[in-house]
Structure formats: structure tokens, C-alpha cells
Amino acid sequence: GENVEQHPSTLSVQEGDSAVIKCTYSDSASNYFPWYKQELGKGPQLIIDIRSNVGEKKDQRIAVTLNKTAKHFSLHITETQPEDSAVYFCAASGRDSSYKLIFGSGTRLLVRP
Amino acid sequence: DAGVIQSPRHEVTEMGQEVTLRCKPISGHDYLFWYRQTMMRGLELLIYFNNNVPIDDSGMPEDRFSAKMPNASFSTLKIQPSEPRDSAVYFCASSMMTDYGYTFGSGTRLTVV
Numbered sequence: 677g678e679n680v681e682q683h684p685s686t687l688s689v690q691e692g693d694s695a696v697i698k699c700t701y702s703d704s705a706s707n708y709f710p711w712y713k714q715e716l717g718k719g720p721q722l723i724i725d726i727r728s729n730v731g732e733k734k735d736q737r738i739a740v741t742l743n744k745t746a747k748h749f750s751l752h753i754t755e756t757q758p759e760d761s762a763v764y765f766c767a768a769s770g771r772d773s774s775y776k777l778i779f780g781s782g783t784r785l786l787v788r789p
Numbered sequence: 790d791a792g793v794i795q796s797p798r799h800e801v802t803e804m805g806q807e808v809t810l811r812c813k814p815i816s817g818h819d820y821l822f823w824y825r826q827t828m829m830r831g832l833e834l835l836i837y838f839n840n841n842v843p844i845d846d847s848g849m850p851e852d853r854f855s856a857k858m859p860n861a862s863f864s865t866l867k868i869q870p871s872e873p874r875d876s877a878v879y880f881c882a883s884s885m886m887t888d889y890g891y892t893f894g895s896g897t898r899l900t901v902v
Contacts, residue, residue, distance in 0.1 A: 710890065710891075717895075718895055718896075719880050719882075719893030719894050719895050719896050720880075720891075720893050721893070722890045722891065722892070725890060765832065775820050775837070775839070775884065775886070776822065776834055776845060777822075777834070777891065778834070779831060779832040780831075781831045782831060782832075
């Protein structure tokens with residue numbers, strides 16, 4: 677089955693700097709790659725996603741890149757702010773167009789003011 | 790829409806007792822997912838439904854766990870008998886067939902003592 681690895685497990689950056697989180701997946705049939713942000717005491721919230729026919733997608737300070745050949749995708753946050761501090765999860769869709777998502781282990785991002 | 794609604798938010802029970810977690814998905818969403826989150830294992834998919842029918846229950850840890858979706862607006866996850874290792878945060882999420890993007894509930898924090 678699909679396996680998603682996420683790095684780093686923790687990331688500390690200064691406010692205003694950029695943060696990059698990377699994920700690799702194992703199943704070449706995966707075609708949907710979302711990123712979720714989880715704040716303390718809340719459920720994960722979808723912040724951006726990308727599909728396999730697109731290489732890069734941006735939404736204000738957040739961008740995601742996808743390399744299908746290498747089977748990895750990354751989340752880029754620019755001009756980080758303290759409110760970006762949270763746990764971020766990447767995910768990949770299962771094979772055979774199944775609608776289940778397999779999640780990475782999460783990255784705890786701390787933005788220091 | 791009020792989003793995905795889970796109840797209770799917190800549950801403390803004694804080992805051996807039956808526990809029932811409840812979920813109301815977003816109206817119009819035809820997929821419903823149950824995930825379990827722990828520090829050690831991250832976000833694990835337990836089971837998911839499409840149009841109230843269980844599609845994949847391969848993540849259900851053992852026969853003590855069962856899930857039902859009697860109608861499009863309600864699902865339950867039951868643990869009987871509960872054990873201390875079942876302590877975790879249980880999330881319900883829903884999505885539409887045409888859009889992978891999951892919406893998660895706020896979760897139920899289960900503590901089995």
C-alpha cells in the first residue's frame with residue numbers, strides 16, 4: 677500500500693523567514709497531494725492541494741511543488757508569521773482512485789517572533 | 790454549514806466499558822472517514838464509507854472496533870470492550886466524490902483508564 681514519509685519532524689524558523697517541508701510517497705498511482713494544518717485542540721484543516729497534472733501551485737504565502745518522477749512534493753511557506761506555528765501534515769491518495777488519504781507523520785513548525 | 794460535528798469532545802472511561810463516538814458529516818458529502826491520531830502512529834485511517842456503505846475497514850485494529858453509518862447524516866464508531874491502548878484522538882472527516890478535500894471534525898479525545 678501507499679507509504680508517505682515526511683521531513684523534518686520539527687522545524688523552527690525566525691518570523692519572516694521561509695519554511696520548507698518535504699514528503700515522499702511510494703505509490704506511483706497516487707494523483708492527489710493535499711497539505712493540512714493542525715492547530716492545538718483542533719482537527720486538521722486543508723490549506724492547499726495539488727494534483728498530478730500540475731507541477732506547482734501557489735496561494736498567497738503558501739506554495740506546493742510536485743515532482744512525480746521522483747515521487748516527492750514540498751510545502752513552502754514564505755514570510756512566516758507566528759500564527760503559522762502548528763503541525764503540518766502531507767498526504768497522498770491511495771491507488772485505484774480510492775478516496776482514502778494516507779498521511780505523513782507531521783511536522784511541528786515553530787515561528788519565533 | 791456547521792462543518793463536521795463530533796461528539797463527545799472528551800470521553801474518559803474505564804477499561805472494559807463500551808464507548809460510542811458520534812459524527813455528523815457535512816450535508817451533501819458522500820464520503821465519511823474515521824481516523825485515529827496518536828503520538829506514536831500519527832493519523833491512521835480506520836474505516837471509510839461511501840453513500841453509507843463501508844468501503845474499506847482494513848484499518849480497524851481488531852474486532853473490538855465497529856463502525857456504522859445508518860444514514861447520510863450520522864455515523865458511529867464503537868469500541869467494546871475498551872482498553873487503555875485505545876486512548877487517542879478520534880477524528881471523523883467527510884468529503885464529496887468530486888473533490889478529495891476532506892473536512893475534519895474537531896475530534897473526540899478518548900482516555901481509557
